[in-house]
Amino acid sequence: MIWENIHLALKAMVASKMRTLLSLLGIVIGVGSVIAILTLGQSATKSITQTIVEGGLETITIFPDRSDPKVGEFDEEFTDVLKKNVDDIETVLPVNSSSALVRVEQESSNATVSGVVSSYAAVLDYEVAEGEFFTLADNLSSRQVAVLGSEVAAELFPNQSAVGRYISIFRNQAKSYLVIAVMEEKDANFNLQYNASVYIPYNTYTDRFVKPTFVGSYVIRVADGADALAVSDNVSTYLDSTVGTDAYRIFSPASLAEMATSITGTLSSFLAAIAAISLLVGGIGIMNIMLVSVAERTKEIGVRKALGASPRVIMGQFITEAMVLTLTGGLLGIVLGVSISYIVARAVEWQLFISYTSFLLAAGFSTLVGVFFGWYPAYKASKLDPIEALNYE
Amino acid sequence: MKPVIELEDVRRYYTMGEIIVKALDGVTLTISRGDFVSITGPSGSGKSTLMNLIGCLDTPTDGYIHIDGEMTLGMDEKDLAYVRNQKVGFVFQQFNLLAKMSALDNVATPLLYTGVPYRERREIAMSALKKVGLADRMKHRPNELSGGQKQRVAIARSLVNNPSILLADEPTGALDTHTGAQILELFEELHSEGRTVVLVTHDTDIARHAKRQIHVRDGRIGEAG
Numbered sequence: 001m002i003w004e005n006i007h008l009a010l011k012a013m014v015a016s017k018m019r020t021l022l023s024l025l026g027i028v029i030g031v032g033s034v035i036a037i038l039t040l041g042q043s044a045t046k047s048i049t050q051t052i053v054e055g056g057l058e059t060i061t062i063f064p065d066r067s068d069p070k071v072g073e074f075d076e077e078f079t080d081v082l083k084k085n086v087d088d089i090e091t092v093l094p095v096n097s098s099s100a101l102v103r104v105e106q107e108s109s110n111a112t113v114s115g116v117v118s119s120y121a122a123v124l125d126y127e128v129a130e131g132e133f134f135t136l137a138d139n140l141s142s143r144q145v146a147v148l149g150s151e152v153a154a155e156l157f158p159n160q161s162a163v164g165r166y167i168s169i170f171r172n173q174a175k176s177y178l179v180i181a182v183m184e185e186k187d188a189n190f191n192l193q194y195n196a197s198v199y200i201p202y203n204t205y206t207d208r209f210v211k212p213t214f215v216g217s218y219v220i221r222v223a224d225g226a227d228a229l230a231v232s233d234n235v236s237t238y239l240d241s242t243v244g245t246d247a248y249r250i251f252s253p254a255s256l257a258e259m260a261t262s263i264t265g266t267l268s269s270f271l272a273a274i275a276a277i278s279l280l281v282g283g284i285g286i287m288n289i290m291l292v293s294v295a296e297r298t299k300e301i302g303v304r305k306a307l308g309a310s311p312r313v314i315m316g317q318f319i320t321e322a323m324v325l326t327l328t329g330g331l332l333g334i335v336l337g338v339s340i341s342y343i344v345a346r347a348v349e350w351q352l353f354i355s356y357t358s359f360l361l362a363a364g365f366s367t368l369v370g371v372f373f374g375w376y377p378a379y380k381a382s383k384l385d386p387i388e389a390l391n392y393e
Numbered sequence: 394m395k396p397v398i399e400l401e402d403v404r405r406y407y408t409m410g411e412i413i414v415k416a417l418d419g420v421t422l423t424i425s426r427g428d429f430v431s432i433t434g435p436s437g438s439g440k441s442t443l444m445n446l447i448g449c450l451d452t453p454t455d456g457y458i459h460i461d462g463e464m465t466l467g468m469d470e471k472d473l474a475y476v477r478n479q480k481v482g483f484v485f486q487q488f489n490l491l492a493k494m495s496a497l498d499n500v501a502t503p504l505l506y507t508g509v510p511y512r513e514r515r516e517i518a519m520s521a522l523k524k525v526g527l528a529d530r531m532k533h534r535p536n537e538l539s540g541g542q543k544q545r546v547a548i549a550r551s552l553v554n555n556p557s558i559l560l561a562d563e564p565t566g567a568l569d570t571h572t573g574a575q576i577l578e579l580f581e582e583l584h585s586e587g588r589t590v591v592l593v594t595h596d597t598d599i600a601r602h603a604k605r606q607i608h609v610r611d612g613r614i615g616e617a618g
Contacts (some may be wrong), residue, residue: 015493302489309474390450
C-alpha cells in the first residue's frame, strides 16, 4: 500500500510540474538555507581553526590583572614557580610591554615596546633577519639596545638597514637605543603581535624604561609533543588554587581555537534556526496545495471510497503525497544548499566541509513538515461523504 | 437459500432546514442470490437513495439492511468501506475510471484495498479484462478508450473481488443504443453465470432486460412484470 501511495504521489506530482515546483519553492529555499548555513558555519570553523593551528599552538600567555590585590604574586620568580608546579612546560618567559612613540630623525612610529629576556626569540622560533638578538650579558648589564620587528623597521628605516643606527623611545623622556637586529616577519599569534614590536632587554626595560611592580605577562612555551590545551588547563587550575580565578587572564591558541569553534557553532545554529522558520512558511504552502489537490480530486476520492477505500487508506494516500512532495523539496533544497555553500566557500577561499548529518536531518525534517501540514488536508479528504464526492463535478 | 439483499421497513430521512424529506419511507425488499433485478423510478422517487443504501454508501435512518449477511445499521465508515469492497461491485453511468491510470491499474484498484499482493492483483485484473473482451487494452488509459470500452473496464473492475452483488447505476446512460445493448448483453451473461445484478435505471425499455422489475415512487416500492 505504501509503495502504491508513493507511486500515486509521484504521478500526481509529474501531472502538474509547474504547480508542484512553485508550491515546493518554500521548502526548497528553507532547506537550502539551513543546509548552506550549517555547511558554511562548519567550513568557517574549520578554516579559522586551521589558521590558528598554523600560527602555532605551542604558546600560552598569562596576563596578570593589574587591579587584583594578588597581582604582587606575579614577580620574576613566578616563572620558576610555574615551571615547577605545572608539567609539560618547557620555558616561561616574562614580558613587560607598553606602547611608546619611537622616533628616528623625522620618522616616528607608535610601537609596542617589550622588555624580554635574551632567549625570547629562540624559544618562540622567532628568526632574526639581520644582526644578532641581544645576549644574556646585554640583559644583565641593562644595555640600551633594541631589536626591531619587521614592520617597525620598515616604517622607521624605509630605505636603509636599521642595524647599527639609533632610535629614540619616548616614555616620559626620550632615551636613545642602538638597533642591533631586525627580525623576520612572523604571523601574529592572537596574543603576540610580533612585527609591530620593539624588543629591548628585560632589565633595561625595568631599569631605564618604566619600573613595573609586577611582570606584565608570561609567555609559556609548551614542551614538544604536549597537548597545549591540557597544559593551558593545568596552568589555569594551578593559578586558580594559588592566586584565585580573578587575578589573571590566560590565552592560548588552542583555547582560542576551541572558543572560535564554539562561537561559530552557536552562531550557525542560531542562523539555521531562523532559516528553519522559512520551512514553516513552506509547510503552509504545502498545506495550501494539498487542500487544492483534495478539492480537485473529490470525484476520485468518491470513486476510491465506492471501491472500498477506508478513511484511513484515503488519509494515508494524501499524507504520503504531502510527504513525497516535501521530501522532494528537501532533496532539491539540499542540492541548492550545497551549491550555495560551494560557491561561497570558493569565493572566500574556505575549505568546504560538507556535513552529511545535516542532509539526513534536512530530509527527515522536510518529511515531517509533510506529515504535519499534509495531515489536515488528508483528514478532510478522508472525511468526505462518498455519495457527495461521487456526484461532485 | 438466504437472500443476498434484505431490506426490512427501511426509512431514510433527510433534514433540510426545518423540513424532513422522507426519501425512503418504509421499504421492505428481498433479492435472492443470482437474481437480475431492475430498479426504476422517476427522479426524486427515492431510487438513488435506495441504490446508495444497497451499495452501502449510506446507512438508513431506521430499519434493517442485510447485504450478504452483513447488517449495515450503525456501521462506521471503515466497516461500510469493507462491505463495499467485498460485497458490492459498482458500475456507474459516467464509468468513474481513474483518469491517470491504465485500464489494468483501474481494474486492480479494489484488490489494492483488499490487501492482495501486487502480482496477484495484476493476474486477477488481467483475467477480468479478458472476460470483458479487453485483453488487448490493458495498458491504455481511459482517455484512449471508447465509451463502451470504458464501461467494460468498469465492469471488469466491479468483478475482481467476486462481489455478492453487481450494482449498476444507469450503465448505458452515457452510451449509444448499440453499445448500450452490448453492455446489457454483458450483464445478462454475468447473470447467467449466477451473479446477482441490480440495474438502476429510469428507462423502462432497459429495465425489461431484468427478470424482476422494482418500481420506486414517492419513497415506496411496487413490483411490475
